[in-house]
Amino acid sequence: MSARSLIFPQAEFQARTTRLQGQMHADGLDALLLTAAADIFYVTGFLTRFWESPARPWFVVVPAQGAPVAVIPAIGADLMGRSWVQDIRTWPAPMPGDDGVTLLADTLAELVEKTGRIGLPMGLETHLRMPLADYRRVEAALAPRQCVDATHTVQRVREIKSEAEINKIRASCALAGRAFDRVPEFAQHGCALDQVFRRFQMALLEEGADWVSYVAGAAGQGGYGDVISPAGPTPLAMGDVLMLDTGAVRDGYFCDFDRNYSIGPASAPLAQAHSALWHATEAVLHSLRPGMRACDVHRLLCDEIVKQGAQPGAGRLGHGLGVTLTEWPSFTPQDTTPLRAGMVLTLEPGVALGDGTRILVHEENIVLRENGCELLSPRAPETLPEIS
């Protein structure tokens, strides 16, 4: 067959499931109900871009012991059958009236005693990827079993990456680094920004991305106004700073970092801002350690930017990374999640420029080790690169 084999050996998925089951036990859960693409990929290896279609819900149940059980639309049986999951139950979705509700409720009732607790992620940075009305039917059918929040259970396990996962993220970062190196080939003065975005995506694919789930960026004189917009047709002008940010995917794992380029010589304020971001990042790359909290990283980055004579931008200054473009924790003043060895994280400081309506941002990807940061993205140059 032409289809891809499993991305990891079965032992990887078994180890993840065992870790999840340990955390479930600690958190008093008798089963975990997963509906999101990332969670389902994490425990089964089931990887498909078909999630782009909102037509069908997909379910995986992690019981207290043993292998996961898949309750999925029939169209996915072939692909799930190539995973390590043996117990695959299907229905012909989409099915008005009962779109997997009875099959899922029966499966959970079989796996969990009436006094049991079923966990599903309900908290910050999670969604329930099934119709709300159908979830309510499942919950009602399962009573007196309780459905409770399992955000903590899933996040404490998923946030510690295995070496196999770290290697995948490193590979995504490396291919994106090669694509960033080629930006001067297609981002000269006069090139339309939307064409630059297209050529950047083509470069990412050519360098080995399986697909490109995220590209954003901006260009402007003396900084840019936001970092999440798609591109328009305006040509790059001399004096613009161009930023490109990507989440390219290889084997289901993301990178997430950006690079800045000056179109023609950089103005002194831009050159200084880039230098401040680079040196602030450098300082935190050397000081970050397990045992710090997410909010400590936010404070460290802000302090270092101020030390460099610049003004920190607003918003979160980094986050987790892995099977989605962004994962918890968030480097904000409010997030007290403890940082632990094995976490893959982004450092994403920004500085405010001019009257405060413009910004410059900078991003690197790291894995936190017992003794500090290991870079996964090829380090940005200390000096803002110029495209002449």
Place this chain on the structure above:
Amino acid sequence: MSARSLIFPQAEFQARTTRLQGQMHADGLDALLLTAAADIFYVTGFLTRFWESPARPWFVVVPAQGAPVAVIPAIGADLMGRSWVQDIRTWPAPMPGDDGVTLLADTLAELVEKTGRIGLPMGLETHLRMPLADYRRVEAALAPRQCVDATHTVQRVREIKSEAEINKIRASCALAGRAFDRVPEFAQHGCALDQVFRRFQMALLEEGADWVSYVAGAAGQGGYGDVISPAGPTPLAMGDVLMLDTGAVRDGYFCDFDRNYSIGPASAPLAQAHSALWHATEAVLHSLRPGMRACDVHRLLCDEIVKQGAQPGAGRLGHGLGVTLTEWPSFTPQDTTPLRAGMVLTLEPGVALGDGTRILVHEENIVLRENGCELLSPRAPETLPEIS
């Protein structure tokens, strides 16, 4: 600024909102709460790939009268500020403890009387894109206001496309057609399937896609086993049939169609299967009319495949299309949605091959007019094309 301007004139969004408000009135709703990317893009024009990050929820409220109100993370204020929405309320997300919950509940309480009903999509093919626990807090804070299902309200409006929308989908189909024409350049015997997928995505970008949200496909001797898998490194072999399927996006609108290619001369059963699919599609392209139901199209396609001497494959045989890769209705035996002029639809028949474990699928995109189908995708060739 380098960012893209609004994709449609403001009048387009005003007209959509007025239609939604008419349907809300008919369905007894005093406000609509939208959380999904497609719904929010539909009423505001807010288009960003940042939805790829699950970190933050986004909310748009459509009141009974007047313009929508956006309740969004501060990081999106700049981009939303370029839309026609004037009332934009932000919070510094992600915020543990109160991630927009109070701001959203206060906004809804301000716009809806205590006896009012707030609708949100809860039914088939919908998701609530916010944490379930936060939704429950919002719902509790709004009592005695009722939160009810608005799937019907949203779907009956969104399923009828404006001419402006149809033009966008036609443009996506056209660029994908040009990319399909180039497949023989990079899909010869001996090429690894994952490289073919990469080159196909590059061709889509080169032909004008803003991004490629979906590529799937397969290759195999005498048919393929499934149609949703990512590609592996197996090289194409003589006698394989290769299928590529894409949802390429331009200006926020998708195409969704596939094409088949024979690597070397096609076997007689494959050539016959392709011909059966083509002629069955042709017959339905001529007979489809407003007033039929979704289930009628399923039956028509199956009947025509049988008339061609082939065996219909399982699953749905087409669906709606527009701001997501797939929209309702679904051409299944159970979906009784009435078809109306202005709907953009896919016809996607499949036939079973060999021992029934292999299939061949075929897909075209159309807009339903008062007098029948208008093709949006360039029609597939009648004979299975051969790459030699």
